[in-house]
Amino acid sequence: MKILIAPDSFKESLSAEQVTKAIEQGFRQHFPEADFQRIPIADGGEGTLSALVSSNQGELKVSQVEGPLGNLTEAKWGLINQGKVAVIELAEASGLALIAPEKRQVLTASSYGTGQIIKHALDLGVTQIILCLGGSATNDAGAGIAQALGIQLLDKAGNEIEKGGAALSQLDKINMDNLHPRASQIEWLLACDVDNPLCGPRGASAVFGPQKGATQEEVKTLDTALDHFAKLAKNLTKEDHSKTQGYGAAGGTALGISLFARPKLEAGIDIVLRTANFEQHLEGTDLVITGEGQMDYQTLHGKAPFGVAKAAKEKGIKVIGISGSLGADTSGLEQYFDAIFDSTRASMPLEQALAEAEKNLVHLASNIAATLKLSLG
Numbered sequence: 001m002k003i004l005i006a007p008d009s010f011k012e013s014l015s016a017e018q019v020t021k022a023i024e025q026g027f028r029q030h031f032p033e034a035d036f037q038r039i040p041i042a043d044g045g046e047g048t049l050s051a052l053v054s055s056n057q058g059e060l061k062v063s064q065v066e067g068p069l070g071n072l073t074e075a076k077w078g079l080i081n082q083g084k085v086a087v088i089e090l091a092e093a094s095g096l097a098l099i100a101p102e103k104r105q106v107l108t109a110s111s112y113g114t115g116q117i118i119k120h121a122l123d124l125g126v127t128q129i130i131l132c133l134g135g136s137a138t139n140d141a142g143a144g145i146a147q148a149l150g151i152q153l154l155d156k157a158g159n160e161i162e163k164g165g166a167a168l169s170q171l172d173k174i175n176m177d178n179l180h181p182r183a184s185q186i187e188w189l190l191a192c193d194v195d196n197p198l199c200g201p202r203g204a205s206a207v208f209g210p211q212k213g214a215t216q217e218e219v220k221t222l223d224t225a226l227d228h229f230a231k232l233a234k235n236l237t238k239e240d241h242s243k244t245q246g247y248g249a250a251g252g253t254a255l256g257i258s259l260f261a262r263p264k265l266e267a268g269i270d271i272v273l274r275t276a277n278f279e280q281h282l283e284g285t286d287l288v289i290t291g292e293g294q295m296d297y298q299t300l301h302g303k304a305p306f307g308v309a310k311a312a313k314e315k316g317i318k319v320i321g322i323s324g325s326l327g328a329d330t331s332g333l334e335q336y337f338d339a340i341f342d343s344t345r346a347s348m349p350l351e352q353a354l355a356e357a358e359k360n361l362v363h364l365a366s367n368i369a370a371t372l373k374l375s376l377g
Contacts, residue, residue: 044268
């Protein structure tokens, strides 16, 4: 019996790798001779770097770069496909988790540190960059990335503008003369799970700005600044991306990259499954187990377990979904999952549930396996 275990992380408690190991431990108690294959999965946000490096036997790297507010931080990134492809999570250098809630400054937060990592990757000769856009603290439309790669963003006096989204309102000229020579020569793939445009009521500033600490006045300031940046960028690229689908992801990061390349935006889970050769792993599989921290109707909107389940069901393979908890509305999940379980064993405080997540997951997996064994006779 071949069992494929391909879950996302259980946020704040277990990484995707830890989840795969816990599920296998529980199942092995009843199916010791089964062929278990573990493939950690992610949807483009937190954990995508780890999932792609792990599934491709890649190499993790660490760079010391600027954090979103200019402080030095150590950021992980990876190389896969014999060093030809760099996997970079924007959240590693420019993420919201790097700043305490009371210290968030969305007007000045910059993606410059992510650009520094990109420069390191370009210097190593990569031919493709997979940039994962989840979890950003920034709303600078990728201006920081552009600056780190040598693009000068100048005001009317010919001086470099400050870093951060708000300063883009002072932008008068974009000087491309010192752009990194390889930046426009490689393939850019942006892992994204939202379709919001750059500007407007559904744009980066309006929808995601408040999550990063923006007041309503700051949202207006940022939206105006990003729209101004998009207009100047159009003079250079001949394309207006202020309304382009997906350009609102990660504070508008794609716009900065569009100054010198034509980035392709794609659902993160599709990138992960393709890069991990998931279709090949499904061959000969009898059962797929997937899941995430909480499963509900939103799971069907581009989340990792949905991508896994959809691929499995297309091949007629049974799918079990396991989560830390189930949301109030799980409608629609039954179309893709043959059974769904949550691993929290009793009503308990969140802190306790997180602390006991691994133990509870092993216990649940063991019970599911025991039930499955009974049904098989």
